[in-house]
Amino acid sequence: MSELTSFxxxxxxxKLSLENEDIAIEVKDWNLYYGSKQALxxxxxxxxxxxxxxxxxxxxxGKSTLLRCFNRMNDLIDSVSxxxxxxxxxxDVYLKTMDVSALRRRVGMVxxxxxxxxxxxxxxxxYGLRLQNIKNKQLLNETVEWALRGAxxxxxxxxxxxxxxxxxxxxxxxxxxIARAIAIKPEVLLLDEPTSALDPISTLAVEELIFELKKxxxxxxxxxxxxxxxxxxxxxxxxxMGDLVEYTDTDTLFTNPKLKQTxxxxxxxxG
Amino acid sequence: xxxxxxxxxxxxxxxxxxEELFNHILEMGGMVENQLDMALSALENADAKVAKEVIxxxxxxxxxxxxxxxxxxxxxxxxxxxxxxxxxxLATIRIAIDLERMGDEVCKLAKLxxxxxxxxxxxxxxxxxxxxxxxxxxxxxxxxxxxxxxFARVSAEDAMSILDQEDVVDxxxxxxxxxxxxxxxxxxxxxxxxxxxxxxxxASERLSDHALNIMESIIYLVQGKDVRNMDQERLTKFLExx
Numbered sequence: 001m002s003e004l005t006s007f008x009x010x011x012x013x014x015k016l017s018l019e020n021e022d023i024a025i026e027v028k029d030w031n032l033y034y035g036s037k038q039a040l041x042x043x044x045x046x047x048x049x050x051x052x053x054x055x056x057x058x059x060x061x062g063k064s065t066l067l068r069c070f071n072r073m074n075d076l077i078d079s080v081s082x083x084x085x086x087x088x089x090x091x092d093v094y095l096k097t098m099d100v101s102a103l104r105r106r107v108g109m110v111x112x113x114x115x116x117x118x119x120x121x122x123x124x125x126x127y128g129l130r131l132q133n134i135k136n137k138q139l140l141n142e143t144v145e146w147a148l149r150g151a152x153x154x155x156x157x158x159x160x161x162x163x164x165x166x167x168x169x170x171x172x173x174x175x176x177x178i179a180r181a182i183a184i185k186p187e188v189l190l191l192d193e194p195t196s197a198l199d200p201i202s203t204l205a206v207e208e209l210i211f212e213l214k215k216x217x218x219x220x221x222x223x224x225x226x227x228x229x230x231x232x233x234x235x236x237x238x239x240x241m242g243d244l245v246e247y248t249d250t251d252t253l254f255t256n257p258k259l260k261q262t263x264x265x266x267x268x269x270x271g
Numbered sequence: 272x273x274x275x276x277x278x279x280x281x282x283x284x285x286x287x288x289x290e291e292l293f294n295h296i297l298e299m300g301g302m303v304e305n306q307l308d309m310a311l312s313a314l315e316n317a318d319a320k321v322a323k324e325v326i327x328x329x330x331x332x333x334x335x336x337x338x339x340x341x342x343x344x345x346x347x348x349x350x351x352x353x354x355x356x357x358x359x360x361l362a363t364i365r366i367a368i369d370l371e372r373m374g375d376e377v378c379k380l381a382k383l384x385x386x387x388x389x390x391x392x393x394x395x396x397x398x399x400x401x402x403x404x405x406x407x408x409x410x411x412x413x414x415x416x417x418x419x420x421x422f423a424r425v426s427a428e429d430a431m432s433i434l435d436q437e438d439v440v441d442x443x444x445x446x447x448x449x450x451x452x453x454x455x456x457x458x459x460x461x462x463x464x465x466x467x468x469x470x471x472x473x474a475s476e477r478l479s480d481h482a483l484n485i486m487e488s489i490i491y492l493v494q495g496k497d498v499r500n501m502d503q504e505r506l507t508k509f510l511e512x513x
Contacts, residue, residue: 204281211284230349231282254348 016234016249021048024188024218025070030084032065032074039065041242043084047235052210052219054233054250056226057265061239063222067190069093070220071107072100088188105132108186112193114173116165116180121148121157124165124176128184143183150216151179152209171202178209182217189213191221195228207232226266230254238262272355272493274425285350292342292363296370299335300419303373306332307412307478310380314405319388325381332374339367355492362492366422369481369488373415376481379474380408383467398461399454400468403447404475410440411478418485422492430489431510433482440479447472 025047032040040062047053055063065074072093074080086093093103105128116124123130125144134140144161148154153175157168165176174194181189191210195203210219210232223229229236230250237247238257246253246262257263277289306328313322343360346352352360387398414433421429451465451472458465490498494513498506 201281208282208284211282227351231284231351250349251345255344 015251016051018046018048018235018249021046021051023047024049024089026085026087026090027066027069028085028087030066030069030086031082032062032069033079033081034077035079039242040069043244045237045244045247047218047220049218050214050216051234052214052221052232053235053237054229055220055222055237055239056224056229057239057245059224060241062242063237063239064192066239067192067220067222070188070190071104071109072098073109075100105184106186107188107190108181108184109190109192110174110177110181110194113197114170114177116168116173116176118164118166120162121165121168121176122161125179125183127180132184144179147179147183148176150182150209150213151175152205152212153179169202171198171205174198174202174206175209178206178213182213186217188218188220191219193222193224196224203228238265240265272425274423276355277359280356282350285346285352285356288342288346288350289352289356289359292339292346292359295335295339295342296363296366297419297423299332299339299367299370300415300422302328302332302335303370303377304412304415304419306374306377307408307415310377310384311405311408311412313381313384314401314408317384317388319385322381322384322388326378329374329378332371336367336371339363355495358492358495362488365488366485369484373478373481376474376477380404380471383471386467387464398464398468400447400451400465400472403443403450404468404472406443407440407447407472407475408478410436410443411475411482414440414479414482415485418482418489421489422485425489425493427490427493427513430486431513433486434510437479437483440476444472444476 023046027043027045027047030040030043031038043066055067057063068074069082069086070088070093074082082094088103088106092098117127119127122144125147126134126140129140129143145154145158148157153172156172157163157176165173168176174197178189178191178194194210195206198206207228210221213219214234221229221233233250235248236250236253238245238253238261240261246257246259248258253262254266257266263269274293277293278286280286280289306325309321309325309328312318313325343364346360350356414436417433417436418430421427421432448469451469454465455462484499487497487499490496496509498509501509
């Protein structure tokens with residue numbers, strides 16, 4: 001009867017576990033203050049490479065603040081001070097000698113609202129490459145096509161690359177911003193509420209894109225939409241009032257969370 | 272509704288998961304079919320060795336049900352399926368339960384063979400009700416095959432074709448019960464063996480009931496209509512409308 005046992009009965013062993021992952025980013029005892037107000041408290045976590053990690057939690061829980069730490073976007077806010085360590089491939093992101101522009105090339109970001117530049121579609125995608133002084137026309141063409149294909153937008157715009165990016169729909173604009181972010185081939189992609197301004201169908205298209213992109217990038221996504229976290233992520237971190245409450249594989253978090261606080265939040269009993 | 276609808280979502284992950292569920296049910300169904308074939312062979316040849324294999328195989332079927340449950344929970348928690356996708360999940364859970372119970376009933380047939388083999392090898396066929404037992408099991412086996420094919424084709428019409436068989440099974444079962452009861456009276460010293468046959472007859476009749484449940488789950492999947500507990504008249508009217 002052994003030929004009949006091909007039925008996959010290994011879901012338990014298939015289960016994701018951080019212990020078996022290649023770690024891209026490590027956060028150690030991380031605290032962040034806006035002036036005297038503490039916004040993140042003692043966060044410790046390891047973020048796996050080529051996986052999607054989602055951050056969920058109520059407004060003001062610190063999820064976007066934490067996301068912005070990974071490419072030092074918080075440096076732009078004067079009152080912010082930080083303690084602790086964030087390692088990107090074992091390299092301290094907050095070292096004084098760190099070249100922040102180089103860091104942001106390695107850690108790309110896409111924001112809540114699509115923010116294409118008022119330039120052509122082509123110029124939007126190759127903007128980062130031009131900043132790096134890349135002039136080779138063939139390389140630019142190839143990269144733009146690669147990025148637009150990667151962002152699942154190529155077929156829709158390939159015949160109008162010279163048109164102004166603002167002529168695209170909201171969903172297309174957001175995918176363009178993702179294309180722009182991946183064109184410089186970052187290691188990590190930070191997505192801060194990337195679909196909150198999009199209609200449900202465009203949202204599903206972007207989610208499918210995220211699923212595909214993890215093959216090449218490490219993706220961290222902040223979302224208000226718990227179901228979105230459930231759909232797209234491999235790991236989910238639940239945050240509350242600056243604390244990392246529970247962080248585990250998404251299957252476990254959404255079917256059998258350890259803590260009652262997490263259970264209450266994901267089942268809509270919170271508050 | 273067609274099967275391809277389960278693989279036409281924007282989310283490829285959902286497509287994959289639903290397809291996986293679909294195939295899991297067919298695979299688990301195939302396992303029960305095989306188990307039933309073995310049990311039939313054991314019954315017909317009074318082969319205790321094959322009967323033991325039937326019981327061993329049941330563990331694999333039990334695991335298959337748990338695997339299907341796990342996948343259903345995962346899809347429900349993570350993909351928020353709606354409409355026909357949601358019905359597929361519910362139908363899948365129900366069908367897996369029926370298949371698992373069929374596996375349990377088949378084990379009861381195997382246990383009969385093992386018991387008889389110990390007492391009196393090779394004389395099973397002489398017991399009252401034994402011929403009907405083989406007949407009902409064969410018919411149930413056919414009903415399962417028809418329902419699994421109907422599931423594969425997502426066809427309520429195909430599934431409903433087992434209703435005639437179910438009527439025949441009921442008649443054969445009634446006849447068998449009558450035979451066994453008469454034997455009770457004639458040969459009270461055989462009460463123990465006759466009770467064993469009764470238990471197995473009941474199990475084989477339950478097999479056809481589970482096949483019927485699977486048919487109901489397929490109708491629910493395809494038509495979105497819950498036909499469980501419908502009396503014969505209402506069910507006939509409903510089926511005529513399809």
